[in-house]
Amino acid sequence: MTTWYGYRRADGSVGSRNYVAVIPSVTCANDVANAICREVQGTVTYMHHQGCCQLPPDLDRVTETLISLGKSPNVGAVLIVSLGCEGTDHARMYEELKATGKPTEIIHIQELGGVSKAIREGTDIARRLVMEISSQQREPADVSEIVMAIKCGASDTTSGMASNCVIGYVADKLVDLGATVIFGETTEFLGGEHLLAKRAVNEEVGKKIFQIVNEMEERAKSIGCDMRRGQPTPGNIAGGLSSIEEKSLGAIVKSGTRPIQGVLEYPEHVTNQKGLWIKDSPGREPEILTGMAATGAQFMCFSTGRGAPQGFPSMPVIKICGNPNTYENMKDDMDLNAGLIITGDKTIEEVGEEAFALLLEVLNGKMTKNEAIQYFSAIDIHCLGPVI
């Protein structure tokens, strides 16, 4: 049996980190949340751009995503920073997060008499919360309690032949051990959705996969242009990927080969879903990383070919590089060299086992390179409607 050590939460989930999350309920509260975060060690914040002057379904989506971020097992306590007049439901955020049993507090900038006063008040609260959760010890946890998010970014043709194969190997292994694995990037199913639908546990899930791909494609097509340059990106194209179909077929390799249990909505937080799941999400980093952290993933395996350095404040991100040239060039940002598969020096299984050993270390507290370089402030929440 493989054991790892994490922070056990009141809801039964286990975290790989123990942060106080300072959550701005709306983009207009970002600067206060960020100022508090700079003052207090052990805190993280999410500098998103949503939460007001949006259509009601998007406002609900933002509220629910922020609640799910607070529910993350890597978060030990929450301070919500509200402006006071936003479109999101800050009272609901507070109630639902309080109900999880985590220490939860809220401040309102307008009510406190402005930015400086809110920063002072919030800093005092955040310091108290950090001290309160700091005595929590790591406890043994089973492999089946792992929730792994997977993603590929700044892909090239090595991604589908090396780094995504490594993640696919790890995904299969974790699913077989009873854990949860989440993949997404619905745009990058285009051209490969029939292969995913074949792996659906039942007809309903298969239909849902076709439905989310169709909705994503129709949204792109509604603008009346060729999607190329948006997807695949100029970097993907320079890396040899000629079409979204080619990119997708390489991207879905990272999901491994096991059955697909279902589709999670973007703000959805897993409770006890085991096995392989899809999170309906776009491919762009700021939005999908937020969606994956909201899922409750304790960490992410992130495959890249051209070298994507992005991470997420409260979710460690392990960078697995498929391109041997990029790995050598960006060693300080890349955790694992899957390029050795391309050069013929290692097999997928060998690098897969290295990745598995590394992810257990990261769950136990080892810093990823992304955490060390602290490159994770550019995040956002994926919305469907316009800003109005």
Place this chain on the structure above:
Amino acid sequence: MEELKIALRVNDLDNVATIFANGIKDGMEVEIRDKKGNKETVTVIGDVPYGHKIAVKDIHVKEQIIKYGEEIGVATHEIKRGEYVHVHNLDSMRGRGDLEKETVQ
């Protein structure tokens, strides 16, 4: 003698192979290999950057281009065996809002 550069063909159905080597120039010979270890030599047509593709057989206009055993687009030009295949002679068939616009007009 310098070792032949390799082009990888990942599925039997594929009509393209990917070259993971720097400095592949027009007229150079590369060895196409598949997963079973079959090998054949081909002369490259065009300069091919690292990680880009060549045709492993002649591909006609509107014919599907296959990688991983699946369609990745269609040929927009006649493509010769060994020729560089990329956005200049391969068209994506997905997310094409521009094509629908033309049909509507």
